[in-house]
Amino acid sequence: MKAAQFSAYGPAADMIECVELPDSPSPAVGEIKVDVLAFPINPADMLTIEGLYAERPPLPATLGAECIARVTETGKGVAHLSVGDLVVPLGRQNWVQQKTMPAKQAIKIPEGSDIQQLAMLRVNPPTAHLMMTQYVDLKAGDWLMQDAANSGVGKLIIQMAKAKGIRTVNVVRRPDAIPELKDLGADVVVVDSDNLAVEVKELTDGAEIRLGIDAVGGTQIIRMGDCLADEAIIVNYGLLSGDNPQLSAHQTVFKRLWLTGFWLLPWLQNTPPKEAIGLYSELANSIASGDLHVPVAATFPLTEIKDAMKLSRDYKRDGKVLVLPNGPI
Ligand SMILES: NC(=O)c1ccc[n+]([C@@H]2O[C@H](COP(=O)([O-])OP(=O)(O)OC[C@H]3O[C@@H](n4cnc5c(N)ncnc54)[C@H](OP(=O)(O)O)[C@@H]3O)[C@@H](O)[C@H]2O)c1
Known part of the structure; x- marks a missing residue:
């Protein structure tokens, strides 16, 4: 073979x-x-x-x-x-x-x-679901923010959030990625820049954003942190920039941001099989219905x-x- x-x-x-x-x-x-x-x-x-x-x-x-x-x-x-x-x-x-x-x-x-x-099905859908649900109790009307938003995981987060009425701020690195994400139901899509915090504040009317989901690492997390509420949680799950996650002292001390990480493997190893199969069945149904694509x-x-x-x-x-x-x- x-x-x-x-x-x-x-x-x-x-x-x-x-x-x-x-x-x-x-x-x-x-x-x-x-x-x-x-x-x-x-x-x-x-x-x-x-x-x-x-x-x-x-x-x-x-x-x-x-x-x-x-x-x-x-x-x-x-x-x-x-x-x-x-x-x-x-x-x-x-x-x-x-x-x-x-x-x-x-x-x-x-x-x-x-x-x-x-x-x-195996990797990205449970990753998107678990990052959205395990760290901050988000209700309809709440906001989350993510980078690498046009990745496979990013597009799933937009679709899952939309289904729950959760609003999303989505950071991409090139403008041609914007229309597709808007079509998927993204509320705000912005191209990364040093002006990110000002733009996000304007586009969300100063909304309180309590969850940041980051796949890029490096200084992208500092720019994301500037957009988030005090004591918000940032979940780092990838290292697309190749640089270690960074926060400023202002963000750790005065804003008291929390930076943590997500990895699917320990979840797969530690979750009772019935629970894991239950989540995969739900996600497979969402794929079958076209809700996730x-x-x-x-x-x-x-x-x-x-x-x-x-x-x-x-x-x-x-x-x-x-x-x-x-x-x-
Ligand atoms: N921790 C976990 O358990 C777990 C599970 C699943 C996935 N992941 C991670 O999730 C991330 C996304 O995975 P995926 O399968 O969804 O990816 P994907 O569909 O292959 O898309 C890759 C994305 O990365 C962006 N990108 C690449 N290099 C970048 C850089 N230097 N700066 C900013 N953006 C960059 C691309 O943007 P362009 O389109 O502009 O190139 C694209 O949006 C990866 O880092 C992956 O390792 C982690």
């Missing part, structure tokens, strides 16, 4: 390769075998290849945070899944044509949704993983880049 693999840490598009590996074995007791239908390239995957993510796996390494897959074989003792079922694997190493895995790590997904959207910029076969990676890594694209390891879907 074909798989994406890297053998050295470095620039993601240079290091990633499509290689031939032995076929995945038939499933043992309690296991299933699946065909991977589609996977997105996420920033965390690129950071993994660049050696900048939380874990540095031994090389050569396969990778891939998420995918959507179809069951092709079931082992003995697997009662809740059948051949033909659509599943989201909760483990990693998903950038392969086939994989054999514990059945209990697969979430069954009802038929009828857009498969490409389901390929992006993330644009796809392009799809590639697995053999063209380098081109897919290049398009993804260069950013300034119109959506996520997906790879279809077993052909068009």
Whole structure:
């Protein structure tokens, strides 16, 4: 079977390769075998290849945070899944044509949704939902602020907030990203600048903003902090600038801002399976109904993983880049 693999840490598009590996074995007791239908390239995957993510796996390494897959074989003792079922694997190493895995790590997904959207279910939708709900008790009419607002996570936050009547201030780094976010239901969209706090104050009529959600890090957090209410919480969940999160002493002492971080992995590890499956089912329903949708910029076969990676890594694209390891879907 074909798989994406890297053998050295470095620039993601240079290091990633499509290689031939032995076929995945038939499933043992309690296991299933699946065909991977589609996977997105996420920033965390690129950071993994660049050696900048939380874990540095031994090389050569396969990778891939998420995918959507179809069951092709079931082992003995697997009662809740059948051949033909659509599943989201909760483990990693998903950038392969086939994989054999514990059945209990697969979430069954009802038929009828857009498969490409389901390929992006495991990581970004729960991240957006949990960051919006776990830190500040926001009610309809309240405001939140986020940067990298035209990212996959950012667009989900806009859609989820709109559904709850929560208003959003969205920071982007280029003006051409504004119309799409407005169409999605964003209340305020601004291009990042040193004048951010003045603009946001004007555009929100001086609203109190108690939650900031940041994926950029560095001095972006200082500019965001200047827009927030005293004692607001900033949740940092990415490092797109490559720079560590920063706040000024004025913000930590006089405004008493709180800076914390979110990472999905511990939530997946520590949440009772029933609760996690419940959230994924809700999110899958929202995808099925079209309430949650993330644009796809392009799809590639697995053999063209380098081109897919290049398009993804260069950013300034119109959506996520997906790879279809077993052909068009
Ligand atoms: N902590 C967690 O558990 C967790 C879970 C999921 C995602 N994440 C993080 O969430 C972030 C977004 O992920 P995604 O999959 O939604 O991303 P995505 O759809 O691939 O979009 C990437 C976004 O990053 C922006 N960007 C890239 N470099 C930037 C920079 N130097 N300064 C400002 N913006 C920049 C891009 O803006 P342009 O369009 O202008 O290029 C685009 O909006 C990533 O940092 C990812 O690692 C974290």
